[in-house]
Amino acid sequence: MNEPAVDEARAWADLEAVLLALIRALEALGFIGRYLHPPELERLMTAVGDPDTALREARPRLAGWPDSLAGARDALGAAADEALLAFDDLRAASDMRAIFRALRHTPQALEAFYRLAPVLPPVSRYFLDPTARADPEAIARLDAAQPRDDTGVFHFDNQPGTRGGFSLYVPEYYSPDHPLPLVMALHGGSGHGRAFLWSWLAAARGQGAIVVAPTAAGGTWALAGDDVDTPKLLRILDFARGRYAVDPSRLLLTGMSDGGTFSYVSGLEAASPFTHLAPIAASFHPFLVEMADPGRLRGLPIHIVHGALDWMFDVEVARTARRVLAAAGAAVTYLEVDDLSHTYPREANRAILAWLTGS
DSSP states (O other), rough: OOHHHHHHHHHHHHHHHHHHHHHHHHHHHHHHHHHHHGGGGGHHHHHHHHHHHHHHHHGGGTOOGGGGHHHHHHHHHHHHHHHHHHHHHHHHHOOOOHHHHHHHHHHHHHHHHTTTTTOOOHHHTTOOOHHHHHHHHHHHHHHOOOOOOOSSEEEEEETTTOOOOOOEEEOTTTOOOOOOOEEEEEEOOTTOHHHHGTTTTHHHHTTTEEEEEOOSSSOOOSSSSSSSSSHHHHHHHHHHHHSSSSEEEOOOOOOEEEHHEEEHHHHTTTTTSSSSEEEESSSOOOOHHHHHHHHHHHTTTEEEEEEEEEEEHHHHHHHHHHHHHHHHTOOOEEEEEEEEEOOOOOGGHHHHHHHHHOO
């Protein structure tokens, strides 16, 4: 009669080992994703070591958990398996393309792991940026949030491998009485919104912002030919604003690489509803300013982030953007990151949100 209770107690004891190993593995994958630079790959992998070893050893402890813990078991198992696949593929990778493919397992691991955020405080803390983890008000706000069916992570026609859909995050403590800023975050070339959502979720969760992560209609954003993406972005924005209370003065269009470039292309249009732009690791040509409406540019807040080590778009591209945009009257904020290659600097998100909200 008491055996299930014994099994459950043993399962909870195993949880600590699996959880700790998984968090360490995910942190290591995040570190690789942030500091990935082709000439330094071997040194980077050496510095990270083998945190997956502890996860491989802990993973079998999930077997035999009672059905009462099936949700936690399945979420942890799925997250651990994706993280382990990422390390396997990283060690087998022979070129940068293979490395990027390997790192695609990371957002899939995060998506599975996030399912436990409402029930396990350590997981909830993990999905906050480091500053918010030490902020009692941010922690209390999340702890006090009641489960709702209109907050959290949602995907709309945005399964992996599909094009044209979008993913959405709404903070768990959202209230229609308090409009939130909205971040529309555009993935890089050949990327996917469902994966790119996780680049922004921790910062938005801690500081209070709605995040929309669309997927381009084609392999990348419409940087040439007919612009099939801007109308989709506007429809998605209308959808979000129709369902949630959004601050109309805090609408950010941002993106990484091709997504950052498209934030220029779309965001500089005279009729764009976005109040702020934040291109990251983006390409830029002065022609964009020559074609833009002067009234749109005048006073437009633009936050540029670029890495000094960027091997795809040399940092001089961003320096040129700063000069040309400022000369045209835009209110330019510029951040050049010395140790950043062509990767996404999640640590910049907090400052971008503070800039967006004026806090």
